[in-house]
Amino acid sequence: MKRYSRLVLVFIKGLLRARKGRPVALAVLFCLGLLNLCSEWPSDVARPAFVDVLDNVTPNSFGIARQLLFDHYQRRFPRIPAAQPVTIVQIDEKTLAAVGQWPWPRNRLAGLVDAIAAQKPLAIGLDIYMPEPDQTSPDKVADNLPKTAASLAAGLRALPSHEAILARSLREAPTVLGAAAFDHAAVSTSTDMRSAPILVHGTDPLHRVERFDYVLASLPELQTAAHGQAMLNVALEQGVVRRVPLIMGLGEKLVPSLPIEMLRVATGSSAIDVFAEASGVQAVGVADVQVPTQPDGDMWLHFASIRSTQNRYVSANDILQGKVDADRIRNKLVLVGLTGTGLTDMRTTPLGELVPGIEIQAQVIETIFEGHFLRRPAWLKWAETAFIMVFGLLIIWYVPSTHSRLAVFMSAVPKASAILGITLNLLILSSGLVLFRYFGLLVDAASIFIILSAVMGCFFSTALLHDDTRTKPDVAQAKVPEGGNDRADSKPPGADVA
Template structure:
């Protein structure tokens, strides 16, 4: 086995020693930089086929490190809400215990909407979709009665259906219905959604945004009654929500997310504006609000801790019983959703907290109101890559020089390189974190750490091999002298 590996070890040694380690360091620098780019290829340049193949072969090369780093930025500096434009009416455990288990009859949900509307909110967004008829509706109950109860059945059919009651409530209040985007069809999915117009300024961005073929939406009767429809989907990366789409594609049309549709209705706007160019979506706006986005029409969400947002929650039971302070609803953007155990759509945020899905929608609206956006524009990736290449080439040019100040310093203080390396990487991390706090830019300190470190590692490996060879040569020389002394019978020299 040793003889099998010896030729390979010899080749590796010769490669690392060649040119004082510079050729290997260059290969490492350019190779890792290409892998880094392939993991987050800027959308303003067509990605070559070999780069796509590289990304598929190494799908989590730098992406995972980058995501963990950005999560740590947020955990060290979470957003602190300065305004509370949103109130969440939660169908919680107390509500379910008092009113009844979920799903409710549609007339009961209508009562909740009527009670909220009476308190004069700006808009009511329902994080609920109802794709099937209510089986407790009078006409449905009548159809299940025996023939002996014909008179009762006739009386029930004369009553309005629960869908008609709910539609009346949706029509009377400023309501928006949510819908779930799906990639596959089911019995209750459709391929279209009634939604407000989206006006595109510039290039058609449909090829850049997240697209779906099917949607799980509410019944057409309910869609026609509500004042808007919107998507509820969020983007998940390894089970964590980090960025949220503001617009999405459904088939061949653009559809809004729930936060943008709520802002449209609250401002009385007839459409949502999308500004795009060849690189993708640049911003999404409504009225005088303009939100800068990533090229895919999404935003990196700067999360606030759930502990700082609990005051926005109001129990639906208190709304129905009329015991809530009206000021908590008046002129607010109200979200209605489920938080009761067993019926909640729970999501993990970048802060590592498990929160109801409706909380994420609320934080998007809150972030837009505050105008505090996290950004990772396309130019930032190029700036990072240029900086990494410049630092890497400087290392390759300077470090192997035997008479450089760095080489003299390392010979004089062997542990100095470790201390200096740790200091520089700590400085890199602190600078990137400062940029995050001050400007809201997500700078990838992980790649800036990993790639130059790998380049430096090539020279350390070369230096270790050189030192090992010197040790072997000296040991062989000593052994030769001892053998010579044994043959001549002389005493070993000093």
């Protein structure tokens, strides 16, 4: 076994020394470059079958490093809100203590919608779905009364149901109901919901966007009354929200997300525009606003710190008591959602902050208003791959050369290879930060750093092996055999005695 290990080691050393390490470095460059390309295959090229095989063998090979780098970009340069088009009416602990525990009777929720609508908002989005009838509604209470209370039951059935009261409030205000998409059937899910028309300009992108077969939506009576229905889903990657889909597929049709549907209602538009090519969705538009997207219809979200958005929150209890300044609501896009302990869905952002799910929806709307979009177009992946290959080949050509200026510099300056490597990688990372800061481009400097460092490492290993081979003969020549004089002209003791 020891002999076999020694032979393998000799083979590896010989392979690294061959042609000054260039073949090994070339193999590393192309193998890692292919893995990087497969980890984020560009949408404008058909995905070969071997890409799926590589994904199964090396899942998310470069994805985690890429995501962590993009998070670092955001933490270094978080979005600074320039406007506040959104107000969040939160059903918080104070509201629950004053009004009652959740879920509320629908007539009580209708009172909140009426109080908000009285202040003339542009649109009201409910981050709430109501798929089942209200059991506190008069007709439901009547059904549970004993037969001896027939007259009381008849009186209760003559009253409007809580759904009817809420439906009237939804109809009279510019309201949008939220829904949640599911890829499997669950209690109260359905296979369709009412939604606004989506006009596709170009190729039908239904096979490109994320598709679902089921949806948890509000009762049909409430859907008919509201001015719009939309999805609340967000994209999660390792538990972090980095992207939000603006459109999704439900069965065989396209449906909008809550932010884009609220903009449609606020602008009075009859439909949502989707601009698509064979490679996927290019943009989603409402009125004169176009939002650039990824091919799957997702939008990269540039987050602002929750500390800078706290002033958008108002308590629902203050709304009900008329204690909120009308300017906080008038001509605003108002989101209504739960923030009380144990009731809200908390999400982690790239900034490392835990925020209510409704805050994600608000930040999408705010980003669209400001027009400060993050982009990672398909051509950027090809540009990164070309840079890796060209620069990697230049390294392979110049670094092992013994007569180039680079080689002279590296032999003359101590630790020159480390200096060059650190300088190169700092330039790459700095360039990524600059492109993010001023152009909103998400450049994958992490993959460039990893691959080019691996290529440089091949020559560093080769240099160590060559130093080792030069050192060993010198050490051997310095050794003197023990137990005797090795001089050729040495004389035995007493040789000079006559």
